[in-house]
Amino acid sequence: MTCEALFRSDSYLTICDAKVTEIREDGAILLDRSIFYPTGGGQPGDCGSLELPNGGKIEIATTRKDRESGDNLHIPAEGQNTDGLKVSDAIVCHLDWSSRYRHMRLHTALHLLSVALPYPVTGGQVGQDEARLDFNIPEPNFTKDDITAKLSEMIEADHGVSESWITDEELDAKPEMVKTMSVQPPRGAGRVRLIQIGDIDLQPCGGTHVSQTAEIGAVEVSKIENKGKQNRRIRIRFSASSDT
Ligand SMILES: [Zn+2]
Structure with a gap:
């Protein structure tokens, strides 16, 4: 069962x-x-x-x-x-809610990071204090502060986060919806779960999310790492003010 x-x-x-x-x-x-x-x-x-x-x-x-x-x-x-x-x-x-809630906040923040940086995602990880996404970015032209500012704007706008479901076939017809190349959305049950954030992001995801972006609290880009010719690893963490 x-x-x-x-x-x-x-x-x-x-x-x-x-x-x-x-x-x-x-x-x-x-x-x-x-x-x-x-x-x-x-x-x-x-x-x-x-x-x-x-x-x-x-x-x-x-x-x-x-x-x-x-x-x-x-x-x-x-x-x-x-x-x-x-x-x-x-x-x-x-x-253990305190640990899960931190995952939910940082996981939802990664969705916003994929909006701030509209490039193919090749990997990602969520932790207690920090989370990261790896992107394929041919010509990076931004600073940590640029991305932090974009994230803050989307968090403070307090967008609602909601879910809906589509069939595997409907998703196959819209391959551009899948931003994460390395992690395919969970399939097999015939339907796929979509997570929508306001009118700024819609992507398949099986994780856990907060219901409003303001719940994420203040986050900042802590590091941009070179992981190869085009690969950039962007790390985010809670700002001291929201590190509860
Ligand atoms: Zn998600």
């Missing part, structure tokens, strides 16, 4: 009921539904804890997808005792 991905329709859920569907020999826990985002698309998997029927708690270090089944694997932290857990147990998922 595939885990219902509750974070996809509501990225602000921090708690949910779920049932244990499988416990692997390596300790990985599978659930019928979850608010934990699994590592993917450059965004790290979520951590948090599972509250057991007997009041006990299992700390979850990260979440990732099973390579074969695509199901979500909740990976207990080192030294957690899972002996008391059985299939069919009703548990409560508690998300």
Whole structure:
């Protein structure tokens, strides 16, 4: 049974009921539904804890997808005792919200970075404090401050962030919509999720986002790195004022 991905329709859920569907020999826990985002698309998997029927708690270090089944694997932290857990147990998922919210803010900021720099994206990564995108830019002619100013403008404009879905075929007919060459949008279910930011950006994405761009807070370009003839790695981070 595939885990219902509750974070996809509501990225602000921090708690949910779920049932244990499988416990692997390596300790990985599978659930019928979850608010934990699994590592993917450059965004790290979520951590948090599972509250057991007997009041006990299992700390979850990260979440990732099973390579074969695509199901979500909740990976207990080192030294957690899972002996008391059985299939069919009703548990409560508690998300580590402070860590996830930073991912959501920086991930949404990367969408804006791809608007500020309308060039093909070749890679990306989101962290707690910093995020980056790699671009193919034939003739770079901007400074860190130029990009920071463009980002600030879009963040302060407080654009709404919304989702919609199209079919695989509709996406195939609009290849220009896919900015990220290295990370293809999640397919296979016959439909693809689109993330729209105001009227400035529309692209397929399976990650978690804030609902208004002002929630991102102040960010700045910390570094522009040369990663080859045309490749530029642009790093952003929270400005000191919004580093909460
Ligand atoms: Zn996204």
